Amino acid sequence: MNYRPLGRTGWKVSEISFGAWAIGGAWGNVSDDESLAALNKAIDSGVNFLDTADVYGDGRSERLIAQLKKSRKEEIIVATKAGRRLPKQTVEGYSRANLIGWIEDSLHNLSTDTLDLVQLHCPPTELYNRPEVFGILDDLVKAGKIRYYGVSVEKVDEAIKAIVYPNVQTVQIIFNCFRQRPAEIFFPKAKQKQVGILARVPLASGMLTGKLLLDSKFAQDDHRNFNRHGEAFDVGETFSGVDYKVGLEAVEEIRQLLPAGISMSQFALRWILMFDAVTCAIPGGKNPAQVADNCQASNVPALNKETMTSIQRIYDEKIRPLVHQRW
Ligand SMILES: NC(=O)c1ccc[n+]([C@@H]2O[C@H](COP(=O)([O-])OP(=O)(O)OC[C@H]3O[C@@H](n4cnc5c(N)ncnc54)[C@H](OP(=O)(O)O)[C@@H]3O)[C@@H](O)[C@H]2O)c1
Numbered sequence: 001m002n003y004r005p006l007g008r009t010g011w012k013v014s015e016i017s018f019g020a021w022a023i024g025g026a027w028g029n030v031s032d033d034e035s036l037a038a039l040n041k042a043i044d045s046g047v048n049f050l051d052t053a054d055v056y057g058d059g060r061s062e063r064l065i066a067q068l069k070k071s072r073k074e075e076i077i078v079a080t081k082a083g084r085r086l087p088k089q090t091v092e093g094y095s096r097a098n099l100i101g102w103i104e105d106s107l108h109n110l111s112t113d114t115l116d117l118v119q120l121h122c123p124p125t126e127l128y129n130r131p132e133v134f135g136i137l138d139d140l141v142k143a144g145k146i147r148y149y150g151v152s153v154e155k156v157d158e159a160i161k162a163i164v165y166p167n168v169q170t171v172q173i174i175f176n177c178f179r180q181r182p183a184e185i186f187f188p189k190a191k192q193k194q195v196g197i198l199a200r201v202p203l204a205s206g207m208l209t210g211k212l213l214l215d216s217k218f219a220q221d222d223h224r225n226f227n228r229h230g231e232a233f234d235v236g237e238t239f240s241g242v243d244y245k246v247g248l249e250a251v252e253e254i255r256q257l258l259p260a261g262i263s264m265s266q267f268a269l270r271w272i273l274m275f276d277a278v279t280c281a282i283p284g285g286k287n288p289a290q291v292a293d294n295c296q297a298s299n300v301p302a303l304n305k306e307t308m309t310s311i312q313r314i315y316d317e318k319i320r321p322l323v324h325q326r327w
Pocket of ligand 1: 018019020021022027051052081121122152153172200201202203204205206207209211237265282283284285286289290291293294
């Protein structure tokens, strides 16, 4: 496993880290035993950074991570999120009282006195015009409740606005072979300001693993079933907002580029790691086999120029017209 600096925090984190949404909820049934096995496999593979949120299974994901931390001696850095407990997303909802309450809940779930990194969880765009919210986060740092803070955003424009605030250490954004726009304008700016970038949904909700078929079925409580068209939350979080059939066609073209001896997941993750502005990819993993497969991406040699150009071409032809300006 290779490690990269996380913004200006002084931490070096595994370039393949772990996204803990699926082990909380909204991805069909996952047993806690299997989730803990997946988490342990991540640590065994050199992962030292986990991304979770208070709302993933209403604290279940955070509590599993607390359990993991108790049983391991390695340093494990945990990024959580706050804001999605609001019944409706409003800027006013990001009040001091609410933020303090959410942080206290996460401290409790994670069994700790200080949270390593708290990310605002895709707040409304207008929030980036409200310096007072970032002032509250500064106060929480001073009070010792959180070490660092960052944001998780839906849109490139939000990411650009967020890093104007000097103490924003990280930006989490969707970035993968099907979501390339962040690399255009945002990555150079983030690099210049030494802001860490967490590439989320790196496998396009599993589509880039190459295992999905036109007739694949998803459980009722899996967002790939209930949010296919953005019914519950931003459609970009499900298959990166790419039409399912078009996505499968593009995946077949990507498969033709696969070098011998590596999996499609490793290939998709290695593509992300080609961008040095990225701190880490945070693939979700539901079991040890998936985690082992994903972590192996850190050992895959750099993709050559021809391969990068081919992926760009597939994106430009099939995906760009559908999604590029949307986020
Ligand atoms: N708003 C936000 O801030 C936000 C939103 C979304 C995600 N996130 C974060 O980003 C993380 C990653 O995104 P994501 O979990 O949505 O999507 P993802 O990482 O693109 O896809 C994860 C899913 O793909 C499948 N998978 C993973 N590795 C595999 C492998 N090697 N072989 C076969 N299948 C594999 C698993 O589901 P199946 O086995 O069921 O196919 C897994 O749950 C999340 O866990 C979360 O921490 C944050």
